[in-house]
Amino acid sequence: MMNAERTELTEEDVAPPTTGTVKQEKSTASVYGLRALATVVFDIDSGQKLDALHPSTCGLSEAAKTSLAHLALPHCNNQDEGDTQFIVRFRDGPDDSQLLFGFVLFRQQKDESRTRGYFQKALVLVSTEPYVDLYDRVLRVIGPLFFKVGQKVLDAVYNNINSWYVQ
Template sequence: MTEKSISTNNLTDNNDCLRVTSEINTCNDIKHWSNFSQWIHCMCVITFDLNIGQALEFVYPPQFVPSETETANICYMAFPDSNSGCMGDTKFHIRLRRIHKESHNGNLKKIFHSYNSDCISALRVDESHYWGFVYFRQKRDANLPRGYFQKSFILVTHLPFCNLFYNIVDQLAPKYFENGNSIIEEACDQINRLWPALQAGVSLDLQLFDNIYKINIPTISGKKCSTGGQKTDTIGKTSLNAFSTKILNSVNELELYQCLCFTLENLYTLWELVLIAEPIVIVGTSPADCSHMVHSLVSLIAPIEYCAEARPYFTIHDSEFKEFTRECGKTPPPVILGVTNPFFIKLLKDWPHILRLVDNQVKTFKF
């Protein structure tokens, strides 16, 4: 009896030691990703499960798994609505509210604060929200129960760098679909080791596999900083000939004319509506069209900061559905919503400003 008791006590002590050691390792792991976290929060893979629908299949680094509500929102917004009929590859972006919790890395807040004080308002970190850049693939596969392969690769970040992260996703997602999770792990490790600190006013080289993205985040003053933010081992010992270099003139700006050329006669009206934060709903046939149009409208008033809400792609499953569709009030909120579900046409029929897109064109509108 005594021997059993001693054995049990030793086992308990060992378990306690393992738990403490695990907690220490987790803390160290989070600190290990401090450089990565300046640019990206995590990378996710969403798949379709026959029993539960969209489901989180993989997230990396594993220390930064989104909260339960965040995960649900990401999963629902990672796939186009079934009526969209998006076959092949579709790229779009989303914005979701962050569920506040204690920061694992207090130093990260200081870095974000310093960066926000230097950069222009449109490029600031918003710690209350995440941006998600989605690469959705759907193709026929007779070997699967539903007859289709459906999966999304998502890059989640605090930074509104649409142009940069669309390029990153466009490079990584096809590699992931071909080689699996190891590509995501390797990419995150490279970003953590090789990318410089987040800093405005400095020319930065961002290396990812065989690509180098050259960017410069503008400052409020428009002046360049005298000190560089490059890491000495970023390109270092490797010949530049081994890389494909891409110069990004802007980290956030997309092609505005492509989205707005179909409604040039209403451009001034749209500019006014965005400037005074009027509620606008964009009804499109795909999340790609919606998210690009929402982004283009917000960009119209740059460099003035858009201070209301903007959701590039919004679904009926979003945790803020009631908040934005007036089920909790009578007045439409100051928000620009991008939607594809026809249900919204009926639900939001009383909204003062509606744009309907068909095949990337403005077919009908109400101002």
């Protein structure tokens, strides 16, 4: 059970279940499946576009990047301001055989300086694994930090998650 005073997640809070007594190697790719962190914005001239991808060498195909950009912002948004979390699925790979999961935190804030009157941006964790509870918690912690501090948070978050392992 999480302590209400604690603001950081620990390995105990987010570790996926292991089967049997086999020890897992220290490998995020096989345990947590985090492939990349991305940000998507709505541009009045070009529509939804990928704003940042970390690491840039994550290997997502151009088709997957386009899919991610189109899926990361809600198609129907009836709220005025606030955060919305949801999950998307999209395909990647040379033959579209790999299914990826995008865990999205979308933020919309009133901003009169923008043409449409709102700031709209999404933070997306791209994973090969559907760890819904894990990435829901991660987004709830890092989302506000990302929107306060900016893109430099992506590197720290990516490296931090890659340091987790199952014992």
